[in-house]
Amino acid sequence: MKADYRQIAADILEAIGGKDNVDKAAHCVTRLRLSLKDQSLVNEAKVKEADLVKGAFENSGVYQVVIGAGDVERVYAEFIKLAGLEAATVAEVKSAGGKKMNPLQKLVKVFSDVFMPIIPAIIVAGLLMGINNLLASEGLFVEGATLIEAYPNLQGLWDLINMMANTAFVFLPALVGWSATKRFGGSEVLGIVMGLLLVHPDLLNAWGYGQAALEGDVPTFNILGLFEIEKVGYQGQILPILAAAFILSHIEMFLKKHVPNAIQLLVVPITTIVVTGFLALAIVGPVTRGIGNVIATSLVNVFEVVPVVGALLFGLFYAPLVVTGMHHLFIAIDLQLIAETGGTFIWPMLALSNIAQGSAALAMFFVYKHNAKQKSMASTSAISAYFGITEPAMFGVNLPNKFPFYSAMIGSAIAAIFITLNDVQAIGIGVGGLPGFLSIFTDKILLFIVGMIIAIVVPFVLTFVLSKRYMKKGEIEENKVA
Structure with a gap:
């Protein structure tokens, strides 16, 4: 059934206090970002009842409504029409709420504002570098030789992909x-x-x-x-x-x-x-x-001296950092590591954290028995997380129920420790989910896939087991998941 985006926008607008309460509005990949004049006028329960809405929260003076990739653009288009607003950028909306930020939040906001517009170029470059890496890897497809050596006609294609891959980084x-x-x-x-x-x-x-x-x-x-x-x-x-x-x-x-x-x-x-x-x-x-x-040397030294501790902390806390928006800092760190060492060990752990959140949401699809809306939300948000967009899974399914979120953190930490101990690194920043293996150095792809399996199985099993142990019969169906 096709969503009524205008009605959804109208429901959200009414729930946040009407158009007179909205100063500026923008959207990112998954969320409406709203600068409101008076946060106390928001009826958050009503916001979460709107169709397609998977969660809502305030962060650093900006009210955020989680909708999901694709749909958020259509809801936003109707929202600004109904509110009588001009289209604004995320930076402009954040600036309106910037007075409420502490110095660290302001620093994170700067990195977010700078890197969000160029992320597509960075991801494309990372994926192309991964494909280029596969073509030039000896013994991966042909014993004792690269694909280019076995099939010389691929040389021109390799050169073209190599040029495209390097452009964004150069x-x-x-x-x-x-x-x-x-x-x-x-x-x-x-x-x-x-x-x-x-x-x-x-x-x-x-x-x-x-x-x-x-x-x-x-x-x-x-x-x-x-x-x-x-x-x-x-x-x-x-x-x-x-x-x-x-x-x-x-x-x-x-x-x-x-x-x-x-x-x-x-x-x-x-x-x-x-x-x-x-x-x-x-x-x-x-x-x-x-x-x-x-910075790069310090990070490398920390992970070399105490790899288990570093991986444990990153695997556990990356998802909570996404909730706060502080995860944007890691784009700069990844790029610095790639520039200085030729690869990054941070990004593979990020990809596994996304997969873990998706797996916990997928488990909830099987836990929900009769609530069609919640089952639909769990399945679609899991797919989204498997392709690098975790907000629908976290805000729509995992955080409201808590134990799926914790299960995903544990699975992410175990997977992060495994790949860190095996020195798994990425050649570039790619899609932070199941396609992530394309960006891994070819001699470590199989180890990364093992890490992916851990990130899929552990959160799924933990979520399913905890749902049986800690929730009373029928409580999940009665729970209103935003």
Whole structure:
């Protein structure tokens, strides 16, 4: 039966206090994000009764209604019509509630605002790198040879996929420059230019910097005989362009306030780029590269010294971090690890946590006996989680019943410990669910699949067993799952 999106939007709008109570509205992949004038006017029970709604909660001053991928866009389109609002970005909605955030929440919000728009490009690049990895893996499909060696006609296809896969990572500073400059209030096109400057072909490729430094052969710019700036690029790096975009935006905004309108077009862009570019290559880049190295090295050392503890903590607490929104920080960490070490051990654990939440929701499909709506919610949200979108499963099924959520955390932790002890890493960021194996280094794919089996079986069995032990007969059907 086709959903009545207009009616759903109307029901939500009424339950949150009407259109006069809505300041701004946006949506992400699965949720409506609402900045409300008075949170006390919200009838949360009524919000959760609306069709397709899988959960609702307030976080950092933003009221969020979990609907699910695809449907949320259609509900949002009707919602802003009924509320008489202009379409807004998630960043704008978060900014409206930003006064209620503590410093850590504000930092997380910045990372979320910057990385959310470019996640599709990063995921596509990760999947293509995984496919490229499979084609070039010796012995995986053909004994003693790669597919390309066995079938030379695949060479052209491999080269094409390799180029597509590397594009987003090679020019990652340009993507981040665009998104970060927009977030900080500057001109996006200048952010793109700054990002491209940091990966200019005249600069030494970032991946060749280590060897050049060891050999004492790093090229430099000689500035008027006074000092030298290393000619080093920042391919795949996050922190340098984030800092540069922040500086660029504030320089541009300062100049726009103080330069007469008649000469702004001539003075503002060139001054902004020259000053920021000089600072980025001379100071910001080297300093933030060092900070990034320290972060990556520290994480690697922690997981090498106490792998069980690191994996246990990440496996247990990644899902609760998703609830708070703090999981967006790990995108930057993953990308930093990939840039510094060639792979990331964090992302495979993330993928297993998503799978575990899906498995717990799937178990609830079998636990529910007669409630068709709850069975439907459990099955569809499980499928969504298996393909990397966990909010419907967590907010619609697992968190309201609690024990499925805890079961998923336990299964995720066990799976994370297993793959960490076996040094399973990903070559890139892909789809954080069942297709995740495509992004794993080929010699570790089978071990990752074992981890996937653990993440499927343990939460499923635990959820099913706990449902029998702790819930009275018929209580699940009577429980209203939002």
